[in-house]
Amino acid sequence: MSRLQVVSGKGGTGKTTVAAALALALATEGKRTLLVEVEGRQGIAQLFETEALPYEERKIAVAPGGGEVYALAIDPELALLDYLQMFYKLGSAGRALKKLGAIDFATTIAPGLRDVLLTGKACEAVRRKDRAGRFVYDYVIMDAPPTGRITRFLNVNDEVAGLAKIGPIHNQAQAVMRVLKSAETAVHLVTLLEEMPVQETVDGIAELRAARLPVGRVIVNMVRPQVLDATDLELLRTSPRTAFARSLSLAGLGGARRGGSAERLVEPLLAQAEEYAERYALEQEQRSVLGELDLPLHELPLLAEGMDLAGLYELASELRKQGMQGVS
Amino acid sequence: MSPDAARATETDRSSGHAQDGTRRLAPTRVLDVDPLLDDPGTRIIVCCGSGGVGKTTTAAALGLRAAERGRKVVVLTIDPARRLAQSMGIDSLDNVPRRVKGTEGDGELHAMMLDMKRTFDEVVEAHADPERAATILANPFYQSLSAGFAGTQEYMAMEKLGQLRARDEWDLIVVDTPPSRSALDFLDAPKRLGSFLDGRLIRLLTAPAKLGGRAGMKFLNVGMSMMTGTLGKLLGGQLLKDVQTFVAAMDTTFGGFRTRADATYKLLQAPGTAFLVVAAPERDALREAAYFVERLAAEKMPLAGLVLNRVHGSGADQLSAERALAAAENLEDSRIVDQGDGKAGVRNSPETQGRSDSPDPSAATPEPEPSADAASADPVDQVTAGLLRLHAERMQLLAREQRTRDRFTARHPEVAVAEVAALPGDVHDLTGLRDIGNRLADNRRELPEPSA
Numbered sequence: 001m002s003r004l005q006v007v008s009g010k011g012g013t014g015k016t017t018v019a020a021a022l023a024l025a026l027a028t029e030g031k032r033t034l035l036v037e038v039e040g041r042q043g044i045a046q047l048f049e050t051e052a053l054p055y056e057e058r059k060i061a062v063a064p065g066g067g068e069v070y071a072l073a074i075d076p077e078l079a080l081l082d083y084l085q086m087f088y089k090l091g092s093a094g095r096a097l098k099k100l101g102a103i104d105f106a107t108t109i110a111p112g113l114r115d116v117l118l119t120g121k122a123c124e125a126v127r128r129k130d131r132a133g134r135f136v137y138d139y140v141i142m143d144a145p146p147t148g149r150i151t152r153f154l155n156v157n158d159e160v161a162g163l164a165k166i167g168p169i170h171n172q173a174q175a176v177m178r179v180l181k182s183a184e185t186a187v188h189l190v191t192l193l194e195e196m197p198v199q200e201t202v203d204g205i206a207e208l209r210a211a212r213l214p215v216g217r218v219i220v221n222m223v224r225p226q227v228l229d230a231t232d233l234e235l236l237r238t239s240p241r242t243a244f245a246r247s248l249s250l251a252g253l254g255g256a257r258r259g260g261s262a263e264r265l266v267e268p269l270l271a272q273a274e275e276y277a278e279r280y281a282l283e284q285e286q287r288s289v290l291g292e293l294d295l296p297l298h299e300l301p302l303l304a305e306g307m308d309l310a311g312l313y314e315l316a317s318e319l320r321k322q323g324m325q326g327v328s
Numbered sequence: 329m330s331p332d333a334a335r336a337t338e339t340d341r342s343s344g345h346a347q348d349g350t351r352r353l354a355p356t357r358v359l360d361v362d363p364l365l366d367d368p369g370t371r372i373i374v375c376c377g378s379g380g381v382g383k384t385t386t387a388a389a390l391g392l393r394a395a396e397r398g399r400k401v402v403v404l405t406i407d408p409a410r411r412l413a414q415s416m417g418i419d420s421l422d423n424v425p426r427r428v429k430g431t432e433g434d435g436e437l438h439a440m441m442l443d444m445k446r447t448f449d450e451v452v453e454a455h456a457d458p459e460r461a462a463t464i465l466a467n468p469f470y471q472s473l474s475a476g477f478a479g480t481q482e483y484m485a486m487e488k489l490g491q492l493r494a495r496d497e498w499d500l501i502v503v504d505t506p507p508s509r510s511a512l513d514f515l516d517a518p519k520r521l522g523s524f525l526d527g528r529l530i531r532l533l534t535a536p537a538k539l540g541g542r543a544g545m546k547f548l549n550v551g552m553s554m555m556t557g558t559l560g561k562l563l564g565g566q567l568l569k570d571v572q573t574f575v576a577a578m579d580t581t582f583g584g585f586r587t588r589a590d591a592t593y594k595l596l597q598a599p600g601t602a603f604l605v606v607a608a609p610e611r612d613a614l615r616e617a618a619y620f621v622e623r624l625a626a627e628k629m630p631l632a633g634l635v636l637n638r639v640h641g642s643g644a645d646q647l648s649a650e651r652a653l654a655a656a657e658n659l660e661d662s663r664i665v666d667q668g669d670g671k672a673g674v675r676n677s678p679e680t681q682g683r684s685d686s687p688d689p690s691a692a693t694p695e696p697e698p699s700a701d702a703a704s705a706d707p708v709d710q711v712t713a714g715l716l717r718l719h720a721e722r723m724q725l726l727a728r729e730q731r732t733r734d735r736f737t738a739r740h741p742e743v744a745v746a747e748v749a750a751l752p753g754d755v756h757d758l759t760g761l762r763d764i765g766n767r768l769a770d771n772r773r774e775l776p777e778p779s780a
Contacts, residue, residue, distance in 0.1 A: 011379020012613070043612075146379060148407070195754040197380075227718045232711045239708050247712035251655035253647070268643025269715045276718055278752040304721070306611065306728050 002186035002216070004126045004179065005141045008150040008204070009190030010197040014221045016043040017307055017315065018190045018300065019143040024316035025324055027067030031138040034125050035060075037073040038118040039145060044071050049309055055079070057125075063316070070137070072125070079117040083172075115156045116173050123179040147189060147204035154180050154187070155211045186216030191290070193220055193283040198290060205293060217324070218295050220287075222302040226280075233277050241266050298322050359633030359744035361769045364602060365394040365500070371600035372493065373632070376505040378616040381608045382637040384408045385755055385764060386748075387504040388416060388439070390604075392428075392758060393765035395437035399499040402438040402492060406485055406506045413441060415757045423447060425492075430758050438498070444484040448474035451487060451588070469570040481506045482516075483589070490592040515627065602632035605743075607736075609639055609729035614736045621740050633744035634736075635768065640729060640750050642722050649723035656716035659709045 005022060009015035016037075023035040034057060037044050045053045048060045053073040061069040128136045145153045156173050179185060189204055191197040201218060208215050228236070245256040245263040254261025290297055300318055303311040364370055375387040384405050391403035402425045405413070416428045416439045423446045425438035452470075453461045464470050474480060485506055492501050595601065603624055607617035617634060624631045737745075748767045755761055 012381060012608070012610075046612075225721070227721065228711070228714045232714050235707060235711045236715075239711075243708045244712055244715070247659060247706070247709045248655070248716075250709065251658045251712065251716065253651070253655050265644050265647060269719055271643055272718055272722055273715055275752050282753050304724050304728075306732075 001139075002184055002214070003135070003137075003139055004122065004185040005139060005216070006144045006150075006154070006185060006187040007141065007190060007219075008144045008147050008187060009219075009221075010147050010192075010200045013190045013192050013197050014307075015146070015190040016041075016047060016143045017312065018188075018219050018221055019141050020044060020047050021300070021312055021315035021319055022188075022324065023069045023071075023139070023141040024061060024063050024313060025319040026139045026141065027061075027063035027069050028316075028320060029065045029067060031063075031067045032136070033067070033069050033139045033141060034137040035069055035071045036122050036125070036140060036142045037071070038122075038142065040073065040075065042073065044073065044143065047307070047309075047312060064313075072121075074118050074121050076114045076117050079121050080113075083117065083120075113169060115153050116169060116176060119154065119156055119176050119180065120172050123176050126179060126184065144187075147200045150187065150204060151207040151211050151213065154208075154213050181212055181214070183214065185214050187213055188216040188219055190219045190221050192222055193286045195282070195286065198286045202289065202293065205295070215295060218290055218293060218297050220290065220297065220299045223299045224279075224283075224302050228273060228276060228280075233273070233280070236270065236273050236277075241270070244270070298324060357633070357742070357744035359635070359746035361390070361393070361746055362397070364632055365390065365399070366397055368499065369600055370500060370602055372489070372595070372602070373500065373502045374505065374596065374601065374603045375503065375606050375635075376603060376620060377606035378613050381606050381613050382748075383606045384412060384504045385761070386604070386606050386635055386637065386768070387502050388412060389755075389761045389764035389768060391439070391500075391502040392431065392437055392761045393769065394500050394502070395428075395431050395435035396433040396762070396765075398433060398435045400436045400438075400497075401500045401502060402440065402498045404440055404442060404485070404488060404492065404501060404503040406442050406481065406504050408441060408504075412755060415755060415761065423488075428758075442481075442485055442488055444481050445474045447484040447488050447491075448480065464574065467570060467574045469574045473574075486592045486596075487588065490588060490595060493595060515623065515629075597628050597630070599630070601630055603629055604632055604635050606635045606637060608637050609732050611732050614732050618736055618739050621743055631743065633746060635746050635748065636733070637748045638750040639747040640722060640725050642719070642726060644719060645723065645726065647719060647723070649720040649727070652716045652720040652723065656713040656720070659713040659716070 005019075005026070007015050007019035007022060009018070020035060023033045027033040035044055037053065042052045044060070045051060048071070050060055053060075053071055055073060055075040055078045057070045057072045059068055060071045063069060122140055122142050125137055126135075126140045130136050144150055156176060187208055189201045191201040205215055205218075242256070244266045245260070248254075248262035248265055248269075249256035249260070251262075253265060256262050298319065299322075300315050303314065305311065364373070373387075373390060375383050375390070377383050384407070387405060388403055388408075391401045395401045403416070405418075408418075416437075418426050418428070418439045418441055423440065423443035425440040428437040428439050431437045449465060452464050456464060482505075485503065489501065489503050492498065596603075605617045605620050605624075607613040621631060621634070736743075746768055748764060751760075751763075755764060
């Protein structure tokens with residue numbers, strides 16, 4: 001299985017949640033994973049209910065079976081200073097550069113440099129080994145920018161090599177691209193069973209493929225349980241309303257007669273079922289669109305109680321059950 | 329309507345505000361959209377919020393509604409989903425407003441999609457003589473900068489807004505904000521880009537050319553060459569040269585850039601502008617909305633209110649999730665245990681009798697057909713159990729949405745809220761947008777009266 005797992009998705013699909021669940025899932029059985037945040041939103045800290053993450057790898061969770069999840073929020077400015085220190089032993093000159101705005105310039109404006117630093121840091125963690133020559137992290141999971149920007153974000157080589165034709169940034173970009181375009185990397189896209197996110201997923205995959213970036217899996221998040229099937233829906237359409245009133249009354253919800261408590265529930269409950277039917281049909285349509293992508297699909301349930309730490313563990317075990325670990 | 333035991337319990341459990349017996353906490357203020365759209369004093373509406381909350385759709389729906397209420401409107405969208413763009417007939421990306429056909433009434437709706445590169449080019453062309461403009465446009469650094477690096481899109485959206493407003497051709501401009509990594513980006517990015525283009529670093533980078541011979545500047549020059557040397561090493565010398573050429577060529581236009589950015593910023597603070605924060609009743613989206621509300625206040629930008637999209641309701645909210653589930657179990661149990669003695673009804677009878685809104689005597693005898701021992705196998709019973717489970721799920725969703733919303737309201741009770749009921753599918757045409765507009769304006773009716 002690829003050691004760098006990049007998780008992207010349209011805004012609002014829960015890509016941070018899925019990335020975190022994946023980091024937990026991959027950490028089970030004594031593995032160590034690193035969950036990397038690149039957008040400075042502190043979404044990981046909120047998810048794990050801890051204080052804001054510094055620019056430092058720290059353990060944030062323990063997985064079943066003794067595995068560990070570390071997290072890192074990459075700050076591009078500090079990453080650049082790190083980098084300058086590593087290559088040029090800049091010391092105080094680095095701080096002077098920061099004062100002058102050069103660091104800010106380099107990380108926010110200089111074409112692609114920010115992305116090189118962010119992906120570069122993740123790739124460094126992927127390749128890092130301890131003294132015994134073993135990888136420090138079994139897996140690195142990146143909570144990446146959304147689908148609309150993911151290809152440009154990962155394809156730093158094109159952006160930077162065209163501009164910085166020589167120099168260490170150029171070399172760094174080349175090294176990063178070697179990792180990103182190899183089988184060591186898999187880019188997963190998170191979506192919902194709704195038209196817009198599915199369309200974006202389809203477009204995003206086409207872009208990734210065109211850029212020769214390795215597409216991993218599609219993860220459908222927040223899937224609502226199937227409460228009524230096609231037969232049920234048919235029965236709802238064809239049965240007389242009085243029959244439902246009788247059933248509701250039988251269930252202990254009051255009178256079935258006109259105006260009775262049970263009878264008054266029939267209309268609104270059937271209206272909800274109609275909405276459900278409409279949504280069900282739309283979801284089936286989107287499922288078949290995703291099916292045509294010819295990629296492994298995973299589905300994660302919508303958690304009735306909303307997202308919290310317990311829910312995260314639940315999603316992680318769901319991902320494991322679906323074999324998200326172990327295969328490419 | 330009337331006091332209901334089940335409802336009060338639900339409130340107790342979900343939000344801890346049981347004192348008035350209503351399940352929903354009415355917001356302090358309800359956002360009334362129509363007066364805002366109709367007011368000739370409203371010239372700009374900015375829709376902002378985090379990604380995936382239906383910001384663009386809201387902007388388009390507001391534009392259509394304003395146009396159909398008689399105003400001449402232009403909607404500036406940044407990155408609309410394909411079908412939404414098609415629904416307004418603006419699938420061509422030519423950076424100019426196009427009249428939307430098929431609107432009703434006397435007003436006009438125009439729509440455009442932002443082309444940030446072209447907008448940037450126009451700014452350069454407007455501020456430099458043709459020769460200099462050509463140098464800038466051909467510069468590789470300029471080309472990457474204008475094709476979309478951090479902040480350019482936001483900056484150009486504001487630039488375009490300024491241009492549209494300056495033309496004074498429209499009664500109302502509705503602008504959608506870029507899908508930033510965070511909703512706050514679009515306020516910061518123009519400033520960041522502006523201060524970069526106008527900043528200390530740029531002055532230093534251009535300094536050697538200008539200050540070349542002056543004796544007193546010698547020492548500064550030494551510092552400079554050290555710095556440009558380092559940057560050159562880092563970025564590659566050729567890139568730095570591109571930047572320097574770019575900066576030298578842009579030199580005369582900097583003043584223009586800064587002035588324009590400042591002017592647009594002031595425009596956003598002006599009385600004719602209204603900000604609408606768009607969110608969905610989800611934790612992250614509402615947290616972002618709260619930050620945005622605070623930020624707008626700090627920047628003295630006028631907030632009109634919060635549009636809360638995709639809010640769920642239920643026509644049967646007198647029936648709590650717990651009771652619905654218990655009732656569903658009654659029906660499903662009866663499939664296994666063949667019984668005709670009304671056991672299913674007995675389980676809930678105390679609660680049922682507590683319901684004072686059912687004078688109907690049959691309410692007290694919830695088993696109208698005690699002889700129906702075959703009811704257990706009745707498929708209608710089974711599908712009714714499904715209906716009840718579906719309802720329980722809906723009520724749980726409602727409670728969750730309400731909790732998230734309460735958290736926002738507690739933090740910002742001053743913010744007026746317009747709720748938009750969730751639609752099962754996406755919007756594809758003007759009819760769909762009109763429907764959203766109706767839901768936006770109608771939200772008053774879906775809320776219970778605020779209890780005194």
